[in-house]
Structures are given as C-alpha cells and as structure tokens.
Amino acid sequence: MAIREILKMGDPRLLASAEAVKTFSDPMLLALIADLQDTMQATKGAGLAAPQIGVPLQVVIFGTGTALKRYPDAPPIPPTVLINPTLTPLGVDMEEGWEGCLSLPRLRGLVPRYRRVRYQGFNEHGEIIDRTVDGFHARVVQHECDHLWGFLFPMRMKDMAHFGFEHVLFPDEYSSDE
Ligand code: NI
Numbered sequence: 001m002a003i004r005e006i007l008k009m010g011d012p013r014l015l016a017s018a019e020a021v022k023t024f025s026d027p028m029l030l031a032l033i034a035d036l037q038d039t040m041q042a043t044k045g046a047g048l049a050a051p052q053i054g055v056p057l058q059v060v061i062f063g064t065g066t067a068l069k070r071y072p073d074a075p076p077i078p079p080t081v082l083i084n085p086t087l088t089p090l091g092v093d094m095e096e097g098w099e100g101c102l103s104l105p106r107l108r109g110l111v112p113r114y115r116r117v118r119y120q121g122f123n124e125h126g127e128i129i130d131r132t133v134d135g136f137h138a139r140v141v142q143h144e145c146d147h148l149w150g151f152l153f154p155m156r157m158k159d160m161a162h163f164g165f166e167h168v169l170f171p172d173e174y175s176s177d178e
Helices: 027-043 135-149
Strands: 047-049 059-062 080-089 094-099 107-114 116-122 128-134 163-165
Touching: 027 047, 027 059, 047 135, 059 135, 080 135, 094 135, 107 135, 116 135, 128 135
Parallel strands: none
Antiparallel strands: 047 059, 059 080, 080 116, 094 107, 107 163, 116 128
16 A cells, blocks of 8 residues: 655654544555555554554554564564554553654663553454463553553653663664664
8 A cells, every 4th residue: 555654753643542443344444554564564663553644543553573673582473453452451560671663763762561461452354352462562562552542652661861862772783774
C-alpha cells in the first residue's frame, strides 16, 4: 500500500486517546493495517500504532521480524495486529529496559514496565486475541498500547538521566550506517 509519514513527538495528535474500531474486515481497516505494516517494515521498527500515522483508532501492530537489527538480543515476537486492546498487569513486578520509538527518532530511554501482562483484543477479522506474555514481548505491547492512550515512553520514565541519543548511549551498535 504506502509508506506513511510518522508523526514526531510534539505533535498533539500523539497525546490524544484513540477511538475503538467498530467494524472488522472492512476495506478501510485493512488498508490502514497494510500501511502500518509497510511503514513499520521501511523503518525497521518493532511496533507501530495507528495514531503515529495520524489515524486516531485503536490499532497497533508489532513483531520482531523486521526489527532484528535494532533489537538483536530480543526473543522473537510473532507478527501481530491488535485492535481495541485491553492490557492487564499480572503482578506488580516491573523491570527497566531501553526503548526507542519511531516518533522519537534516534533517542532511547530506560523505561520501567510491568514484567508480565495479559493482553486481549481482536485481529483485523474480529478474531479474539488473548495472550499472557513477559519480558520484551510484554514491554513492546505496553509501549504500543500507550500510543493509544496518548503516552510516549519518556512520559513513563522515572529518571531522565537515562534518556539520550542512541549513537551516544550505544556507540558500538550505531557506529556506521545510521
Ligand atoms: Ni512508539
């Protein structure tokens, strides 16, 4: 379909709450998902939310397929389309991990997230998704769903001393072509 422009931090549309999808398997929804997939692949992200391309609907996609270079040590996450999600923390354990976001290019921050979560929602055909995950998978889901409630990862950080440019924080990973 098309590679879409990604809104950057500072755009008020990234701070709005997204609306629930009402109709599944609909051509407009499938076109939106194709655009999200093309845009995520082109940017090698691990996830993308519809509000990031200016569409205020509760649709996120994620998966590690095209993001292996950015997250070389991460366990694989299956390619997922998640619509109208609810997210339930399982337990109170949180862990800190480095995150990036296509709306904050070249920046990374250390973000606390729940270690284990259950997420529920639907795929693009209205089929139920219900998974219990932990670690990196749980982190990615929390990050992407946050885009639907108007949160960007720096808003979840506890210590802004651990926020900076990736080529400065991780000079070995970002030495040549980025
Ligand atoms: Ni993001």
